[in-house]
Amino acid sequence: MQAKPAESGHYNETKLKSLKPVHPALIVGGAILIVLAVCIPFLLPGGRLGNYYMTELLRTVVFCFATLGLTVGMGYAGQISLAQAAFFGLGAYSLASTTALFGLPYWVGLTAALVVPIVMGVFLGAISLRLVTHYLALVTIGFQIIVQLVLHNSKALTGGADGLSRIPRPFGLENPTYFYWLCLVVLLVCILFVFRLKHSRLGRALFALREDELAASAAGVDLFKMKMLAFSICSTLGGIGGFLYASATGYISPDVFSFEQSVSFFAMLITGGSDSIIGAVVGTVLLTWLPEWLRAFKEYYLAIYGGLIIVFLIFLPNGIWGLMGSLYDMIFKKKAASEENTAGIKFIEGKTLTYLNRAGELARRQEQEVIFQVSGLKKHFGGVKAVDGIDFHVKKGDIHVLIGPNGSGKTTVINVLSGIYSATAGQIAYRGSEITNLKPHLIVGMGAARTFQNIRLFPELSVIDNVMIGQHVRSKANLLNILFNFKVREEERQIRARAEEALAFVGFEYFFEKVKNLSYGQQRMVEIARALATEPELLFLDEPAAGMNPEETQELVKLLKRMNELGITILLIEHDMHLVTEVADYITVLDFGKKISEGTVGQVLSDPEVIRAYLGEELARAEA
Ligand SMILES: Nc1ncnc2c1ncn2[C@@H]1O[C@H](COP(=O)(O)OP(=O)(O)OP(=O)(O)O)[C@@H](O)[C@H]1O
Structure with a gap:
């Protein structure tokens, strides 16, 4: 791969502008959809006031909120939810009960419709924090059924099975077209928010969560916060949809917010394209109107409807919008970068990380201080004593x-040090502070990052996105910043510039290539770049040379030295003894979970215990 990094300090606006996150088809498709959506009341058969089609149109637009919520919760964050109709219902009943049943003002209903779904969304997120895939789906189904039962049976709160009628509309908007336009404006605001979220540090963190939770937390993402965020945005958008639905129809009953409706929302999302905003809208429009278009088939229309959904799900795994994106790429993309990406790794000599150079600070120190202290560390898995009372320390600036x-x-030690496993016993101190059993993202935040023995990247994301996720812990933009686009651009520019610099440092220029298309060696480099993007003072590298050919390994040696020259302390696990002898300042030797030796390269290689346990008789003979 030919590497062409930008000059140091040259990561300017022009270069960053070339990193466009918006697909041109997205802009065109979005603009067409907006114009169509605004004009459609005038195109409806039979006039635009109060007819059947107008009701369907209103249903479509309010359903879009629910699907948009799923885009964030499921499409971005990978949190399967089959309870969206429950949140839709909570929003609807928050308005209906407060206004139609208790006679409270409209704004009370509006507040309740925002607060109740958020609270319940956070609750659902909290109880299902450790669950993934079908277990998570089952919990959300349970939640959906409970909500529906409560709506049915709590007559005093919800009006029971009879439902609630005479639900008011805001600002006295009795004209359905005006109300439809109001819904459309609110939807566009929500879409803009979700779009900004997608291209923000929080959006990238949600994608990281979807792709690989462990890697996300090792890259500095707080899993708990991100899951809460995903569930609360998903439920809030569902609640807003339900609130507008109740206003639009003026009457609601529990049947509308059933499990079947949750499955419909799910199908809308998948049909349109699960992580695309336009896909959510397309899927919602299609599946809301399809039954209408199929009515000509009389008693068979529902069977055909179901059959078509199955066909969509099987043959369009990325949904309709995904298919359109692929077609666009096929027709307009000239040459995939992946074709050029097979030439191996070339490193850029002499490039430095402008934001991460602690060499000067290191040189000023007379004596090397201990950066990492491990005392009596144990990690047992049942009867397996993987680590059994290890003491060692790492000095600042060393390659240990x-x-x-x-x-x-060895790997278990790194897993405990980086917070992936909790220690059975013992203490770990980093720069004088105890960090034993801290969560991985907190340890990354303190300046200790890691790579994995079996590379853990976010395969469906681009190279640049993978590395930008490393900057998550060093950036601050919160939801409000993102919603109002306040102080976000400057931070994003810096995140991107630093990610580019980290990539340039390890030799990349194909920032938009999906990571899954890279070679093994290249993926290793991206993983190192992601760790560098967290701005570490200490790096744990678990067998970085595994799977590399001799030429690549030699390049890795250079890279390790260059990182060390920046002032980064490295704790390295490695089997390749040539590499070890070239880079090691200090070595600790483990056997059966215990430390059997430590010292400089010369001391350790001549230690008979090490020769017996690890280096083997062959080396002993060679030494002799
Ligand atoms: N999650 C786990 N559950 C149970 N046992 C485990 C787990 N992780 C590691 N072990 C066991 O702990 C011991 C140490 O494993 P570890 O992977 O730390 O060794 P290692 O020195 O890194 O090996 P390698 O050089 O092959 O990577 C092994 O016996 C392994 O089977």
């Missing part, structure tokens, strides 16, 4: 290597 036979506990 952990070696030992397979299964001796």
